[in-house]
Amino acid sequence: MEPFISRMQAVQSPIIPVVGELIKSCPGTISLGQGVVSYSPPPEAIELLPKFLAEPTNHLYKAVEGIPLLLTALAAKLQAFNRIAINEENCIVVTAGSNMAFMNAILAITSVGDEIILNSPYYFNHEMAITMAGCCPIIVKTDENYQLRPEAIAQAITPKTRAVVTVSPNNPTGVVYSEEALQKVNQMCRDRGIYHISDEAYEYFTYDGAKHVSPGAFAGSSEYTVSLFSLSKAYGFASWRIGYMVIPKQLLGAVKKVQDTILICPPVVSQYAALGALQAKEDYLKNHIAAIAEVRQVVLDSLNSLQNLCTIAPADGAFYFFLKVHTQMDAFELVERLIREYQVAVIPGTTFGMDDGCYLRVAYGSLQKETAKEGIERLVRGLQAIIC
Numbered sequence: 001m002e003p004f005i006s007r008m009q010a011v012q013s014p015i016i017p018v019v020g021e022l023i024k025s026c027p028g029t030i031s032l033g034q035g036v037v038s039y040s041p042p043p044e045a046i047e048l049l050p051k052f053l054a055e056p057t058n059h060l061y062k063a064v065e066g067i068p069l070l071l072t073a074l075a076a077k078l079q080a081f082n083r084i085a086i087n088e089e090n091c092i093v094v095t096a097g098s099n100m101a102f103m104n105a106i107l108a109i110t111s112v113g114d115e116i117i118l119n120s121p122y123y124f125n126h127e128m129a130i131t132m133a134g135c136c137p138i139i140v141k142t143d144e145n146y147q148l149r150p151e152a153i154a155q156a157i158t159p160k161t162r163a164v165v166t167v168s169p170n171n172p173t174g175v176v177y178s179e180e181a182l183q184k185v186n187q188m189c190r191d192r193g194i195y196h197i198s199d200e201a202y203e204y205f206t207y208d209g210a211k212h213v214s215p216g217a218f219a220g221s222s223e224y225t226v227s228l229f230s231l232s233k234a235y236g237f238a239s240w241r242i243g244y245m246v247i248p249k250q251l252l253g254a255v256k257k258v259q260d261t262i263l264i265c266p267p268v269v270s271q272y273a274a275l276g277a278l279q280a281k282e283d284y285l286k287n288h289i290a291a292i293a294e295v296r297q298v299v300l301d302s303l304n305s306l307q308n309l310c311t312i313a314p315a316d317g318a319f320y321f322f323l324k325v326h327t328q329m330d331a332f333e334l335v336e337r338l339i340r341e342y343q344v345a346v347i348p349g350t351t352f353g354m355d356d357g358c359y360l361r362v363a364y365g366s367l368q369k370e371t372a373k374e375g376i377e378r379l380v381r382g383l384q385a386i387i388c
Contacts, residue, residue, distance in 0.1 A: 007131075007132065007134065008132070010131050011128050011131045011132055012124065012127070012128060012131075012351065014124070014125070014128070015124065015347055015348070015351040016033065016034050016347075019031075019033050019335065019339075019345055019347060020033075020034075022335075022336060022339045022340075022345065023339060023345050026339050026340055026343055028343050029339055029343040029344065029345050030343065030344050030345070030367070030371060030374060030375035030378060031344075031345045031363075031366070031375075032344060032345060032346050032362045032363050032364060032367075032372075032375050032376070032379065033345045033346055033347050033361075033363060034363060034366065035171060035233075035318075035319065035320065035363045035365060035366075036232075036233075036238050036365060036366045037233060037234075037236050037238075037288070037292070037319075037365045037366060038365070038366045038367060038368060039236045039288050039291075040236045041235055041236045041237055041240070041273065041277055042235065042236075042276070042277055042280035042281075042284045043280075044276040044277060044279045044280045044281075045235070045237075045273040045274070045276040045277040045280070046273070046276070047276055048272050048273060048275055048276030048279075049269065049272060049273060049276075051272060052268065052269050052272035052273075058268050058269075058272075061264055061265055062265045062268050062271075063265060064093075064256045064259050064260050064264065064265055065091070065092070065093045065094060065252070065256065065259075066092065066093065066094030066244070066265075066266060066271060067094075067268065067271050067272075067275075069275055070094060070271045070272075070274055070275045070278075071092050071094065073275055073278045073279075074092050074094070074244055074278070075092060077278055078092070078216075078246065081203070082200075082203070082214040082216065082217055082227075083214065083217035084214055084216040084217050084227065084246055086246070087222065088249065089222035089223050089248065089249055090216075090222040090223075090246055090247060090248055090249055091246070091247060091249055091252055092244055092245070092246055093244065093245050093247060093252070093255055093256075093259065094242065094243075094244045094266045094271060094274075095242075095243045095244060095245060095259065095263075095266060096241040096242070096243070096263055096266050096267065097230060097232060097241045097242065097243045098199065098201045098228050098229060098230035098232070098243035098245075099125050099129070099243070100241075100243065100259075100262070100263070101228045101229075101243050101244065101245040102125070102126060102129055102197070102199065102228055103129045103132075103133075103258070103262075104245065104255045104258045104259055105163075105195075105197055105226045105228070105245065105247070105251075105255070106129055106130055106133045106135065106163075107133055107254075107258045108247075108251050108254035108255045108257075108258060109162050109163060109195055109226075109251065109254075110133060110135050110162050112133075112134035112135065113134065113135065113136065113160065114135045114136070114160050114161075114162045115135065115136045115137075115138045115158060115160040115161045115162065116130045116135055116136070116137055116138065116161070116162060116163050116164075116165060116197075117137075117138045117139075117140055117153060117156050117157070117161060117163070117164040117165065118130070118137050118138070118139055118140070118165050118353070119139075119140050119141075119142050119148060119153070119165070119166065119167075120139045120140065120141050120142065120352070120353040120354065121142070121146070121172050121173060121322065121349060121352035121353055121354045121359070122137075122139070122165075122167075122352055122353050123167055123171050123172070123199065123352070124351045124352055124353075126165055126167075126199070127353065135162075136160075138156050138158075138161070139353055140152050140153050140156050142173075144313070145175065145313045145314060146170065146173040146175045146313050146322065147175060147177065147178070147181065148166065148177055148181040148182075148184075148185060150181060150184040150185055150188065153185060153188065154188055157188075157192055157194070161192070161194055162194055162195060163189070163194055163195040163196065163197045163226070164185055164188070164189055164194065164195075164196055164197070165197045165198075165199065166182065166185060166196070166197070166198050166199070166215070167198075167199040167201075168182065168198070168199075168200065168202075168212070168213070168317070169202040169203070169205055169206060169210075169212065169316075169317025169318040170202075170317065170318060170320075171201070171202065171318055171320060172320050172322050172347070172349075172352045172361040173313065173315060173320065173322040174315025174316070174317055174318045174319070174320040174321055174322065175313065175314065175315055175316065175317065176206055176210040176211070176212065176316045176317040177213070178213075179211075179213040182198075182213055182215050182218075183215075183218060185215070186215045186218050186221055186225065189224055189225075190220070190221070190224055193224075194224070195224050195225070195226055195248075196215055196221070196224060196225045196226070197226045197228065198214065198215045198216065198225060198226065198227050198228065199228045200212070200214060200227060200228060200229055201228070201229065201230040201232065201233055201243075202233055202317055202318040202319075203229065203234070204233075204234045204285055204289060205233065205234070205289060205292065205317055205318050205319060205365075206316060206317045207293050207296060207316050207317065208316050209316075210316035210317055212317070214227060215227070216246055222248060223248045223250070224248060225246075225248070226245060226246070226247050226248070226251070227245065227246040228243065228244075228245050229243060229244050229245070229246075230242075230243040231243065231274055231277060233365070234285055234288075234289075235274075235277040235280070236288075237270075237273070237274070237277065240267075240270040240273055240274070241266075241267065241270060242266060242267075242270045242271065242273070242274045291369075292319055292364070292365055294369055295319075295364050295365075295367060295368070295369050295372045296319065296364060298369055298372055298373050298376070299321065299362065299364045299372055299376045300321070302373070302376040302377060302379075302380050303321060303323070303362070303376065303380070305380055306323070306380060306383060306384070308326075309325065309326055309383055309384065309387050309388070310323040310324060310325050310326065310383070311323070311324040311326070318365075319363060319364050319365030320361055320362065320363050320364075321361075321362045321364075322349070322359060322360070322361055322362075323359065323360045323361075323362060324349075324357055324358070324359050325357075325358040325359070325360060325383065325387060326358075326387070327358050327387050328358070329358055329386075329387075330358070331348035331349050331350050331354075331358045331359055331360065332348045332350060334348070334358060334360070334386065335347070335348045335360070337382070337386055338378075338379065338382045338383075338386070341382065341385075341386075342378045342379070342381060342382035342385075343378060344375050344378035344379045344382060346360045346361060346362050346363075346379065347360065347361040347363070348360065348361075349361065362376070362379065364376075
């Protein structure tokens with residue numbers, strides 16, 4: 001019998017578990033790998049759980065698109081922070097994390113063989129989702145500072161293109177795209193009759209005066225802009241699996257088909273926790289992001305000593321730096337050596353589509369300042385010893 005060939009064979013393996021196994025084999029390794037925060041959800045999230053338990057019908061299936069209380073709270077947040085008004089042209093769908101929101105969008109707008117434009121380096125789960133859906137990721141390189149190149153994006157659009165994806169603040173590079181560049185991409189999508197999928201999971205994480213911009217707030221953009229959000233990062237909600245999407249109203253039927261088939265409804269207990277989280281005091285986000293900003297500066301100060309070994313692009317958002325290492329060594333081989341010999345873990349750039357050199361993603365959101373300092377010093381020592 002011929003070996004069975006699944007569509008999954010075309011999909012790259014997720015890198016985080018692979019690196020996680022290497023970390024397990026080297027006790028004491030400090031991880032600068034996974035993109036999570038170190039802090040827990042706000043107390044308001046936990047305090048709302050008894051309200052969930054007090055209502056027996058909460059143990060039954062609820063609305064596919066989310067419970068009304070949470071949808072109302074999200075609409076208020078979107079208006080206040082993102083300047084996105086919920087109106088007759090758009091709507092909110094709560095999802096089990098932002099990754100699910102992205103898959104919902106891809107399945108809702110494509111047929112097999114369609115094309116989706118990603119800007120490289122891209123978020124690896126986006127490329128994986130597009131491939132799983134039987135579509136073709138079309139890769140457009142960003143510039144030397146990992147900023148968008150709207151002219152190159154325009155040239156990549158074909159009759160099969162269904163959407164352009166932007167991620168700002170960006171994973172894996174940490175850059176924040178300018179309002180001008182996002183406006184150009186958004187208008188381009190409108191002119192070409194395609195969708196602009198804007199992933200904004202790191203919307204609160206900006207530094208040194210950088211400002212987050214939501215394309216969904218641009219005038220007249222509601223009918224072709226898909227905006228993706230997550231509570232995983234800012235609210236320490238990674239395992240609670242709550243994200244949400246703002247979609248053109250004409251996509252609601254298709255998105256509900258996808259979500260009802262895969263999930264039925266987002267976990268209701270997590271939706272109650274999310275409702276509580278959105279009621280957190282202003283200092284919760286302000287103080288935690290200020291602490292991450294301090295860690296960021298510690299990491300940046302240490303990385304600056306690698307200027308002769310690495311190219312370090314400006315990064316004013318998220319909690320990543322993306323290094324181009326001046327070596328011919330394979331990125332994954334370098335990651336393995338850093339773990340085994342220097343007990344520090346980072347993510348190879350190949351998983352983000354960067355195969356024209358040796359790149360590393362450094363994540364600093366999950367560490368306290370002293371641990372981050374030790375981890376980044378191990379990375380600096382390791383790169384200096386291995387590359388020199």
